[in-house]
Amino acid sequence: MKEIVCIICPNSCRLQVETEPELKVSGAKCKRGVEFAVQEIFDPRRSLTTTVKTIFPDYPVLSVSSSGDISKELIFPVMKEIRGFVLKRAVRIGEVVISNILDTGVDIIATSEVRITKEKENETI
Amino acid sequence: MMIDYDVIVIGGGPAGLAAANAVSKDLRVLLLERENRLGGILKQCIHDGFGLVRFKEKLTGPEYASRFINDLTDEIKVKTLAFVSRLEKREEDYRLIYVDREGLHTPTTKNIILATGCRERTRNQIFIPGNRGSGIYTAGTVQNLINLLGICPCKKPLILGSGDIGLIMARRLKLEGADVVGVYEIKSEPTGLTRNIHQCLLDYQIPLYLSHTVTKIIGRDRVEAVEVSAVDSKMQVIPGTEKIVACDALILAVGLIPENELAEELRLRMDPGTKGPIVDQNMMTSESGVFACGNCLHVNDLVDYVSESAETAGRAVAKEYQSRELLAVNIGSGLAYLLPQVLDLNENLNNLVFYFRSKERLGTCRLILSIDEKDVWEKTYAQILPPEMERIKLNLDKYNLNKNNKIQFRIEVKG
Numbered sequence: 001m002k003e004i005v006c007i008i009c010p011n012s013c014r015l016q017v018e019t020e021p022e023l024k025v026s027g028a029k030c031k032r033g034v035e036f037a038v039q040e041i042f043d044p045r046r047s048l049t050t051t052v053k054t055i056f057p058d059y060p061v062l063s064v065s066s067s068g069d070i071s072k073e074l075i076f077p078v079m080k081e082i083r084g085f086v087l088k089r090a091v092r093i094g095e096v097v098i099s100n101i102l103d104t105g106v107d108i109i110a111t112s113e114v115r116i117t118k119e120k121e122n123e124t125i
Numbered sequence: 126m127m128i129d130y131d132v133i134v135i136g137g138g139p140a141g142l143a144a145a146n147a148v149s150k151d152l153r154v155l156l157l158e159r160e161n162r163l164g165g166i167l168k169q170c171i172h173d174g175f176g177l178v179r180f181k182e183k184l185t186g187p188e189y190a191s192r193f194i195n196d197l198t199d200e201i202k203v204k205t206l207a208f209v210s211r212l213e214k215r216e217e218d219y220r221l222i223y224v225d226r227e228g229l230h231t232p233t234t235k236n237i238i239l240a241t242g243c244r245e246r247t248r249n250q251i252f253i254p255g256n257r258g259s260g261i262y263t264a265g266t267v268q269n270l271i272n273l274l275g276i277c278p279c280k281k282p283l284i285l286g287s288g289d290i291g292l293i294m295a296r297r298l299k300l301e302g303a304d305v306v307g308v309y310e311i312k313s314e315p316t317g318l319t320r321n322i323h324q325c326l327l328d329y330q331i332p333l334y335l336s337h338t339v340t341k342i343i344g345r346d347r348v349e350a351v352e353v354s355a356v357d358s359k360m361q362v363i364p365g366t367e368k369i370v371a372c373d374a375l376i377l378a379v380g381l382i383p384e385n386e387l388a389e390e391l392r393l394r395m396d397p398g399t400k401g402p403i404v405d406q407n408m409m410t411s412e413s414g415v416f417a418c419g420n421c422l423h424v425n426d427l428v429d430y431v432s433e434s435a436e437t438a439g440r441a442v443a444k445e446y447q448s449r450e451l452l453a454v455n456i457g458s459g460l461a462y463l464l465p466q467v468l469d470l471n472e473n474l475n476n477l478v479f480y481f482r483s484k485e486r487l488g489t490c491r492l493i494l495s496i497d498e499k500d501v502w503e504k505t506y507a508q509i510l511p512p513e514m515e516r517i518k519l520n521l522d523k524y525n526l527n528k529n530n531k532i533q534f535r536i537e538v539k540g
Contacts, residue, residue, distance in 0.1 A: 005323045009177045010427060010513070012319040046328065049172045049185055050300055051272055061275035063171035063187050072328070079300055093191055111171065112187040 004040055006033040017041055045069035048078060049111070052097060054087040059114050062087055064097055067107040078102055090114040128218045129232040130155045130202075132442045135209050135221075135387065136240035138165015140419020142193035143432040144238045145201050147439025154200070155232060157207040157223055164190035165242055166265070167428070169272045172293055174320075178429035189428060212237070212387050214412065236414040236442050239388055239402070240435060243420040245290075246380040248342075253375075255342030258349075264290040264378040268297070277301050279374030283351055284308045285339050287315040287322075288512075289426070291378025296325035298376075306372050307332040309339060309353055311360050314486060316512050318426060340367060342375055351375055383421045391415060398462030399423035405451060405469045406477050407441035408434055413449070416441065423464060423480065426514050430480065437478070447471060452528055459483055459490070459536025461511060468532075474522040481517075481534070486510040489539040492517070496524055496532050509536065 006013045006028065015027040015037045025037040039045060047069050051061035070078055078101055085098055091110040098108040130153045134141045137158025142165075145156045162168060167175070170186025177183060180192075197203065204225055211222035218233045245263040260279060262270075268290065270276045282298055284291050287310035299305050308326060313336050315322050326333050334353070340362060341352035355366035383401045385393075393402040394411035401422040402410040408418050416438035419431045450470040456463050463481035468474065481492075487509045494502040501524065509515060526532070 005319055007320040007324045010318065010320070012513075046324065047173055047183070048300075050297075051171060051275065053275060061272065063185060063272060065171075065173060065185055075300075093188055111185040112168075113191070 002041065004037055006036050008032045008036050039069075044072045046072055046075060048075060050079065050082060052082060052085055052087050052108070054114065056087075056090070056114055059112075062091070062097075062110060062114060063112045064108050065111045066101075067096075067109050068105070070104055070106055074102060074104060078104070082108060087114075128235055129153075130234040131444060132236040132238060133157065133219075133221060133232065133234040134238045134240055134439075136165065136242055136419070136421070137163040137203070137205070138240065138242050138419065139167055139190060139193065139428050139431050140242070140421070140435040141165070141238070141240035142190070142197070143435035144240055144416075144418055144439035146193060146196050146198075147436040148201075148442050149440070150198070150200070152442060152444070153202075155202045155204065155234070156197075157209055157221075158203070158205045159208045161206050163194050163203070163205065169265070169268045170293075171272045172297075175428050178427060179432060186428075193432070209387065212390050214391060219414070235444060237416070238435075238438050238442070239385075239410075239415065239417040239421055240419050241384045241387060241421040243381040243383045243424055246377070246382060248375075248377055251377075251379055253339055253342055255352075256345050256348075258342075258344040258347045260344070260348035260374040261342065262374060262376055264294045264376050267294055267374075267376055271297060271301060277303065279303060279376075281306060281372050282374040282376050283339075283353075283370060283372040284376045284378060286310065286378030286380070287312075287317050287333060287335075288378045288380070289317040289321050290381075291376070292317045292321040292325040294376060294378065295331050296329055299329045299331060305329075305331050306370060307334055309334045309337045311336070311338040311356055313358065314510070318512060338362070339375060343369070348373055348375055381420070381424045383424060385421055388417065388421070393417075396462065396464070396466055398456075399464060403466040404464060405449065405467045405472070406437075406465050406474075407469065407472060408438035408465070409441060409449075409469075413446055423462065425480075426512065430514070430516060433478065434480075450528055452526060452530065452532065454479075455531065455533040456481075457533050457535030459487065459538075460534060463534050468521070468526070470526055470528065474526065475520045477519050477521055479517050479519065479534070480514055482511050482514050483509040483536055484511065487536065487538055491537050491539060493535055493537060494519070494532065495535070496526070496530055498531070505539070 002017045018024045025034045048066040096107045134156045167186035167190040175184045175189040207225040209223045213220045283306040340354045343350045354362045402417045418435040418438040451467045461482045461484045
C-alpha cells in the first residue's frame with residue numbers, strides 16, 4: 001500500500017493506493033485525485049514552469065509553462081533544452097514558444113506577455 | 126472644493142486590481158502602483174497553482190494577474206511608478222501625497238483601499254550573527270532575480286524556512302542547476318502547504334531538516350558556509366549540536382509581514398494576531414471610508430481569497446455611509462486569528478465570509494460559534510493546520526444580534 005499526497009488542489013488529500021490484488025485508491029475527495037493517484041503509480045508526471053531568455057531588454061526572461069504534464073524523468077532534459085532557446089519575437093499569454101519539446105507532445109507556452117509600447121521605445125533611463 | 130476621487134486604491138497587485146474592478150462603475154477610481162508594471166508579487170510567481178478555487182484552473186501568477194489587469198476599465202485611472210508617501214485624514218476627505226515620474230501629486234479622496242501587500246522578514250530581524258558577506262538573500266529577492274531579471278545569484282544555496290516561498294524557490298533553484306543543500310526549519314512541522322513539501326522537496330530529493338536553525342553565517346566577502354544547530358521543542362538551540370555546512374548563499378524564507386506603514390499613519394486599530402488592521406465584514410477598518418484587503422490585512426495562502434476580500438472591499442465603497450454599530454467577534458481556544466474581527470450590525474449579516482488559522486496542528490476538531498456562552502453552530506474538520514488558512518461562510522441574521530450579545534468562535538478537539 002502506497003501513501004501519496006495529492007497535489008492537484010489545496011486540499012492536499014492523503015491518498016492510499018493499493019495495487020494488489022487490484023488497483024484501489026482511497027482518501028480522495030474528488031475524481032481528479034483518483035486520476036492523479038493512478039498516474040502517479042504508473043508514470044509520475046509533473047507540470048513544468050520556468051523562464052526563457054529573450055532579446056528584449058525590458059523582459060530579459062519571460063515566464064513559460066508546459067502545456068501538459070511531463071514525465072518526471074524528462075524534467076531535467078527538458079530544462080536543458082529550454083536553456084538553449086532564445087525568444088526573438090513578442091508573444092502573448094498562451095502562445096506556443098517551443099512546440100513539442102523533446103518529442104513529448106507537450107508545448108512550452110508563454111505565461112506572460114512582452115508588451116512593446118511606443119512610450120517604452122522613446123523612454124531613456 | 127470638489128474631492129478628486131471617490132476612492133484611491135493603494136497597490137496594483139492582486140488585491141488592488143480586484144478591489145478597483147469591484148468598485149461601483151459610477152464612482153471615480155484612481156489605482157496607484159509603485160512598480161513599473163501592475164500585478165504585484167504575481168509577476169515573479171511563475172509557478173502554477175493559482176486560481177484553483179476561483180477559476181477551477183491551474184494558472185501561473187502572471188496569468189492570474191493578467192485576467193484582472195485586462196478587466197480594468199478605461200474609466201479606472203492607473204498610475205504606475207507612483208509611490209504614496211503620505212496619507213492624511215481631514216474633516217471631509219483624505220489627502221494623499223504620491224510621487225511619480227511627473228513629480229509630486231496631492232489628490233483628495235473620499236475613500237481609501239489599502240492593498241499594500243506584505244514584505245519579507247530579513248536576517249537582521251531574526252538576529253543571525255556572523256559575517257555580512259554577499260550571498261544573503263530573502264527568498265522573494267532570489268525569485269525576483271531569477272524570474273524577472275534572469276540572474277541566478279548562487280550555485281549552492283541553503284534555505285532557512287519551510288514556508289511556501291522557501292519550498293517554491295528550492296525547486297526553482299534546483300531546476301536552474303543549483304545544488305540545493307537543503308531546507309532547514311526551526312519548527313518541528315513544515316510551515317508551507319503540504320502539496321509543496323511533496324512537489325518541491327520530495328520530488329527533487331531536497332532534504333528537509335526540521336527543528337533546526339542557522340546560528341551563524343561564515344564568509345567575509347561572500348557566504349562560504351553557515352553553522353546550523355538543532356533546537357528543542359521550545360525552539361531553543363541545543364548546545365553541542367552545531368554543524369558547519371558549506372554553501373554559497375543563505376536564502377531566508379522566515380516569514381511575511383503585512384506592510385502597514387500607511388495604516389499606522391492613519392492610526393488604524395490593528396490586530397496583533399494578523400498584524401493587519403481590524404476590519405468589519407465589508408473590510409472597512411476602524412476609520413470610516415478606509416478599507417484593507419489582501420496580504421496587508423493578513424497573509425494569505427491562496428490568491429483566490431485575496432481577490433475575494435478585495436472585491437468585498439471594492440463593492441462596499443460608497444459616497445456616504447450610515448453610522449456603524451460594531452460588535453466584536455471574540456476568539457477562544459485554538460484560534461490564532463479570525464477575521465473580520467468586528468461585525469457592523471447595521472449591514473448585511475448574511476453570507477458572511479470568515480477567514481481563520483489555528484494555533485497548532487489539530488486532528489479531528491470542531492469550530493464552534495457561541496452567542497452569550499451558548500453554542501449555536503459548529504463545523505467539524507478532519508484536520509486543521511496553521512499553514513492552511515480556512516474559510517467559512519455563515520448567515521448570522523437569524524440570530525437577531527444586538528450590541529449586547531457576546532459572540533465567540535473557538536476550536537475544540539473532538540473526543
